[in-house]
Amino acid sequence: MIDATRRPPPSVPALHVHHVSLRYGDASILEDVSFDLPAGEFLAIVGPNGAGKSTLVKVALGLKAPQKGHAMIFGRPAGEQPKRVGYVPQLKTFDRTFPATAEELVVTGLRRSWPARVRGAEAEQAQAALERVGAGALARRPLARLSGGELQRAYLARALVRKPELVMLDEPATGVDFLAEHDLYDLLESYQSDTGATVVMVTHDLSAARYHASQVLVLNRRVHGYGAPEVVLCDECLEAAFGHRHHAHAISV
């Protein structure tokens, strides 16, 4: 008898992107992007503004449908396994008029709906997730009163509360200070070390990609490099993606 709950064998990539192409009208956003990310890796997606980095993450999550190709998470089509994925979106300007506490935001990660009341077990899980990200004191605080860094921690707690096997973050360091950014990378590495989870992070910070990621994808509509950071973050790849060499001096490989 087949155990339907058995996880896919380790050979199934955490993220499989197969010849993905996406256009908005006449504008090409992604062109024939393909790669496989093994489970347990930390992938940094780097590239200039407008390279399609965020779009690629959204295709992986099933939020955008490519004209060609497909993406799969743990062997299943994008968007079919939301419980296995923890997503931290870009810290865009969120609606500060929405009446909500940090605890409620975290509980949406468990329930996938907005809570009318946070019950005992959920409250404990939310508190534990917030403490893990160093935001334990923020549980009852209104989201409108949180700083950029505190809000980012709350979103990260929300993503991690369901103990995902794949964590996807879109420019998580935007709008946070240096110390908070440093804490963020430590948190991700700690979570990955404890659970063996896979991390995919879009970032503008080539140094962070070099020091924290085990795999780097250099993207500018097309893939200009994929592999170990010391190999991929070379002058040639970066010049091909960014259009000039000057970015390379910011990192040591």
Add this chain to the structure above:
Amino acid sequence: MSIFEALSFPFFQRALIAGLAIAVMAGLLGVFVVQRRLSFLGDGLAHAAFGGMGIGAFVIVSADLVGSRVGFINHPILIALPFSMLAAVVIAWLRRGTRLSSDTAIGVSFAVSVALGVLLFSLIPPDANLGVSAMDLLFGSILGVRATDLWLIVGVAVLAAALLLGLWGRLGYATFDDELARADSLNTDRLELVLFLVAAVIIAVSASVVGIILMAAYLVIPAAAARLLARTLAQMTVLAVGLGLVSTVAGLAISFYLDVPSGATIVLTQAALFVPAAVFGRR
């Protein structure tokens, strides 16, 4: 005569029950209308109801159905309801499927509906004796609620409240962050369409009682006041319904004692509750 004596009259009882039912529906709906910045939606759909009533009245008069003994068949609401729902579908499609902003999409529907209503009501003879007039629709006639109207209002209130409460968590999540909700496999397009359709039904049924012109106020003011006082979405929902109920009772009482239009006094009572919320509410 005291207010308690007035309550012994069936017309006043119907007015009170209709007002309370509308307050519940409008409170539950208004929370999402305010948080999604769709305050203009109430106006748009109320005017769609006006257009639908015009079409319904014209059809009834043209088909010589005035005075028919067959239940609702002689009431324009039969046409107004599907017309309002069609307007809601069009607005939802224009919002999601085109580059038009919400207010533009609503504005287009608004203008077309009003023009239709004005045109068609102008073609109906003054002696048609439909039981509903353009003036009643524009300004409301809560004290003129008939028994058949009341059954419809209460029935819609029960169904709409059940649906909105059943979908509350998912609607709340999609309202907070559409992308986050979609990443968790919620079909936010479908949720929004359901919300707009429920809004169309609530507004069409309520607008003929409280008036097209004041309908938006019923949706927006209690929810806006609740937002200023609430820490959470659940608190906001309870407060919006509560403020709607209190303003309905107080507004009806004030209109009784001052002998002035009830729809207006209810809205002014809502405004009176909004002011202290704005002054003393949360920052």
